[in-house]
Amino acid sequence: MALTLRQLKYFVATAELGQISQAAIQLTISQSAVTNAIKELEDSLGTQLFVRMASGVALTQTGRKFLNQAYTILSSVEEAMRIPNLESTLSGTLTIAASYTVIGYFLPHHLQRLSTLYPLLTINLHELNRESIEEGLITERYDMAVLLTSNVANPELVLEPVIHSARRLWLCAHHPLLKRESVTLADVAPEPFVMLTVDEAAYTALRYWADTPHRPNVKLRTSSVEAVRSMVANGSGVAILSDMVYRPWSLEGKRIETVVLRDPVPPMSVGLAWRKNREFSPGMHAVREYFRHTFMEPRSVASNL
Known part of the structure; x- marks a missing residue:
């Protein structure tokens, strides 16, 4: 082999x-x-x-x-x-909007790879909230967007998800729930809960909690993922967040463990968006094909690249 x-x-x-x-x-x-x-x-x-x-x-x-x-x-x-190739002859400017979480935990690596593949293509990046991104795509102020697609329901936009990042329960290293064979939202409900608010995370969380008779015991609402990480690692609370933003250590060097919940919790979906019926530029085609090639092709093909 x-x-x-x-x-x-x-x-x-x-x-x-x-x-x-x-x-x-x-x-x-x-x-x-x-x-x-x-x-x-x-x-x-x-x-x-x-x-x-x-x-x-x-x-x-x-x-x-x-x-x-x-x-x-x-x-x-x-x-x-990095050796020049046929793809590197593509030139022009592409304006991309992205949400906070996408810029912080997903996009930088791919921007670097795109700049290697297409050194003559200039990508102008703008960080915005979902509403501003949607408005900017519709008015064509932005060519494309990379954002959390779960909360987008605008019929004027086309969405193309590229990854689905599972959401898990975050716990400190010695939390009693780690000893359970299975953990449910009912088990989580009494725990002090650290609620992330950035990129409508709180709204998303309340949607899947709403499918149960339980509600989170919110101790803190924060827009900082690092604050959530530190609070959880120090044993001050628990959280439910996606694998994309997970790191096993807090800034203080304390361990964070994850548990798959028995209750259904939707994954965090990240994808591309553009205005419906918009004519694609060569740069837009290149970015779309890059993400398709990286995440959406069969692994047996993509694995050798």
């Missing part, structure tokens, strides 16, 4: 984070996809790269040596992508 870049990327993410679950969150894929890729890699190499433990995984001596080689290979591929 041939070694693939997908396997290397999944291996490096797991090695850096020490947990397959956290690697899956960072890569926006399933845990089984990471597990299978690592098994395929170990089978191809004929050696064990990780030692499995209750707390996660640790590199074997061979794994540590291979990690250095993996870094070299991925770095070489990244450098090769």
